[in-house]
Amino acid sequence: MEQWKGTNTHSPLVSVATPVYNGEKYLAECIESVLAQTYSHWDYTIINNRSTDRSLEIAECYAKKDSRVRVITNESFVGPIENYNNCFSQISPQSKYCKVVSADDWLYPDCIRQMVQAAEENPRVGMVGSYAISGLGVRWVGLLPTCSVFSGKEVCRSQLLGDPFVLGATTSVLYSADIIRSEVPFYPGLEADGDTLAHYRTLLHHDLGFVHQILCFERIHDGALSTRQRALNAFPLDAIGYLLAYGHTVLSHEEFDNRYEELLTNYYDVLGAAVVNCNGIEFWRYHSRRLSQIGLRLDRWRLAKAVAFKMIDLLLNPKRTCEKMLARLQRKSHAPSVRESIAKL
Numbered sequence: 447m448e449q450w451k452g453t454n455t456h457s458p459l460v461s462v463a464t465p466v467y468n469g470e471k472y473l474a475e476c477i478e479s480v481l482a483q484t485y486s487h488w489d490y491t492i493i494n495n496r497s498t499d500r501s502l503e504i505a506e507c508y509a510k511k512d513s514r515v516r517v518i519t520n521e522s523f524v525g526p527i528e529n530y531n532n533c534f535s536q537i538s539p540q541s542k543y544c545k546v547v548s549a550d551d552w553l554y555p556d557c558i559r560q561m562v563q564a565a566e567e568n569p570r571v572g573m574v575g576s577y578a579i580s581g582l583g584v585r586w587v588g589l590l591p592t593c594s595v596f597s598g599k600e601v602c603r604s605q606l607l608g609d610p611f612v613l614g615a616t617t618s619v620l621y622s623a624d625i626i627r628s629e630v631p632f633y634p635g636l637e638a639d640g641d642t643l644a645h646y647r648t649l650l651h652h653d654l655g656f657v658h659q660i661l662c663f664e665r666i667h668d669g670a671l672s673t674r675q676r677a678l679n680a681f682p683l684d685a686i687g688y689l690l691a692y693g694h695t696v697l698s699h700e701e702f703d704n705r706y707e708e709l710l711t712n713y714y715d716v717l718g719a720a721v722v723n724c725n726g727i728e729f730w731r732y733h734s735r736r737l738s739q740i741g742l743r744l745d746r747w748r749l750a751k752a753v754a755f756k757m758i759d760l761l762l763n764p765k766r767t768c769e770k771m772l773a774r775l776q777r778k779s780h781a782p783s784v785r786e787s788i789a790k791l
Contacts, residue, residue, distance in 0.1 A: 457485070457487045457562070458487070458541075458542035458543060458562065458566070459487055459488065459489065459538060459540050459541045459542060459543075460485070460487065460488040460489075460541060460542070460543045460544070460545055460558055460562060460620075461488070461489055461490075461491065461536075461537035461538045461541035461543070461544045461545070461623060462480055462488050462489070462490045462491070462544075462545045462546075462547060462558070463490070463491045463492075463493065463533035463534070463536065463537065463544065463545075463546050463547075464476060464477070464480075464490075464491075464492045464493070464533070464546070464547050464548070464549050465493045465495060465526070465529040465530050465532065465533050465546075465548070465549065466492060466493065466494055466495065466497060466501050466505070466549035467494075467495035467496070467497055467501070467523075467526070467529065467549075468497045468498060468499045468501060469497070469499075469501050469549035469550060470497075470499040470500040470501050470504055471550075472549060472550040472551075472552075472665060473501055473504050473505065473549050474504055474508075475552050476547055476548075476549050476550070476551060476552050477490075477492070477504075477505070477508050477515070478552075479547070479552035479553040479554075479555075480547060480553065481508070481512065482555050483553065483555055483556075483557065483558045483559070484555050484556050484558075484559050485556075485558040485559035485562060488514065488545075488558065489514050489515075489516075489538050489541070490512075490514055490515045490516070491515075491516055491517075491518060491533065491536045491537070492505040492509075492515070492516070492517045492518070493518050493519075493520065493529055493532050493533050493536065494517060494518065494519040494520065495520050495523060495524060495529045496519065496520055496522065496523040501549075502517065502519060505517045518532075518536060520532060525636050526638070527633050527635065527636050527637065527638070527640040528631075528636065530546065530616065530632075530633050530640070530641070531630075531631040531632060531633055533546060534626050534630075534631070534632045534633075535630070537623055537626065537627075541623045542622070542623055542624075543561075543562060543565060543620055543621065543622060543623055544620070544621045544622075544623050544626055545557075545558055545561070545620050545621075546616045546617065546619075546621075547617050547662075548615075548616055548617045548664075550665040551617040551662060551663055551664050551665055552662065552663050553617070553661065553662050553663075554660065554661050554662060554663075556661070557576070557661035557662055558620070560576070560657045560659065560661060561574045561576065561620035561655075561657060561661065562620065564594060564595075564620075564655040564656070564657050565620060565622070565655055568594075568595045568653065568655055570595075570652060570653040571595060571622075571652065571653050571654065571655035572598065572621070572622050572625050572648045572649065572651065572652025572653065572654075573619055573620065573621050573622065573625075573645065573648055573649070573652070573654060573655070574619065574620040574654075574655035574656065574657065575612065575613065575614040575618055575619050575620075575654060575655070575656050575657070576614070576618055576656065576657040576658075576659060576660070576661040576662065577618075577657075577658065577659060577660045577661070578614065578615070578617065578618040578660060578661070578662045578663065578664045579660050579662075579663055579664070580663065580664040580665065580666050581665075581666040582666060584660060585614075585615075585618070585664065586611070586612050586613075586614045586618055587610065587612070588609060588610030588611070588612045589601075589612050589656050589658075591658050593656075594655060594656055594657070594658070595653055595654070595655055595656075596653060596654045596655075596656065597653060597654075598648070598649030598650060598651065598652050598653050598654055599649065599650060599696050601613070601649050601654050602646055602649050602650060602692060602695075602696045603696045603697060605646075605688070606688060606689055606692065606693050606696065606697060606705065607697070607701065607705060608705070608708075612656075613642060613645040613646075613649075614645075615641065615664055616641050617662050617664055618661070618662050618664065619641075619645070621648075622652070625648055625652065629644070629647070632644055634647075635739075637736070637739070638674075638675050638680070639675075639680075639684045639687070639688075642684070642688065643687075643688070643691065646688060646691070646692045647692075650692065650695060650696070678728070678729055678732045678733075679716050679720070679729070680732065680736070682709065682712050682713045682716050683713055683733060683736050683737070683740070684736075685709050686706070686709045686710065686713060686740065686742070687736075687739075687740040689702070689705060689706060689709060690706075690740055690741065691740075693705065693706070710748070714745070714748045714749055714751075714752040715752055715755075717733070717749055717752060718749065718751075718752025718753045718755065718756045719752075719756055721749070721752075721753045721756075722753060722756045722757065722760070
């Protein structure tokens with residue numbers, strides 16, 4: 447493929463945005479990666495969410511050096527998804543594309559150029575993804591490498607049916623600015639899966655462009671939102687939420703029913719393990735709230751069966767039972783709160 451340069455004279459404007467809250471440790475590296483892009487026709491907005499560290503000072507230092515960079519501070523502290531939506535509300539009216547870079551991530555120099563090229567060559571593309579690298583390895587792998595444009599509805603189908611997840615996180619995606627303007631707020635709800643919900647919604651009406659190269663780095667650390675979601679084992683319930691929201695649109699009745707039962711079985715296996723492992727009150731409060739949000743109630747009979755199967759498995763594996771008992775003793779002080787929380791579900 448001939449290299450597409452994207453000069454200022456003919457290239458579309460890209461609005462780049464970074465939401466930040468107490469991100470001083472990684473923010474400078476994030477900003478520097480935007481300034482180093484081979485594609486230069488962009489503006490850059492950093493939304494400071496009332497940080498109490500040096501984030502604002504760092505951002506304003508770069509804004510003084512480059513007129514394309516501006517810094518906005520929220521009037522009051524907001525949740526992470528709301529702060530992403532604040533970023534979307536600040537994109538330039540002239541921009542054709544939007545590229546969000548999380549404050550703890552960074553872009554490789556050719557990221558924006560290659561993503562814009564993929565979008566410009568395919569008018570039906572509503573968002574462009576790419577591979578990313580993190581502490582978990584290379585992420586968002588699973589699409590056919592010989593193809594660069596994919597039917598949005600077919601991608602939704604494959605994701606809902608359990609194929610490898612390829613929709614990516616915020617830093618690994620370029621959006622059409624017109625789509626962002628047409629959906630306010632762009633990330634629905636207040637939960638951490640707002641970006642994925644927006645990706646499904648976008649792909650029901652638009653195609654997915656994909657650059658089969660590693661174009662960004664997604665940092666995994668204790669303070670990252672995704673790290674908290676993994677600790678809460680949120681993803682199995684999120685998958686049920688996506689199916690309920692979009693499954694009837696792209697799946698047959700039989701496909702939907704089979705997948706729903708599969709996901710429920712997996713989810714109650716997670717809950718059964720949580721009971722046996724004496725997960726803390728935060729875990730049960732989170733799952734109680736999320737079940738209610740997606741319109742479900744806890745099936746106590748199904749949970750009881752899952753717990754029974756877990757206990758039988760432990761009895762048949764003495765070594766594992768000892769390990770579990772040691773872990774349970776370490777968390778013994780949390781056990782009463784766990785039982786009380788389950789009773790309220």
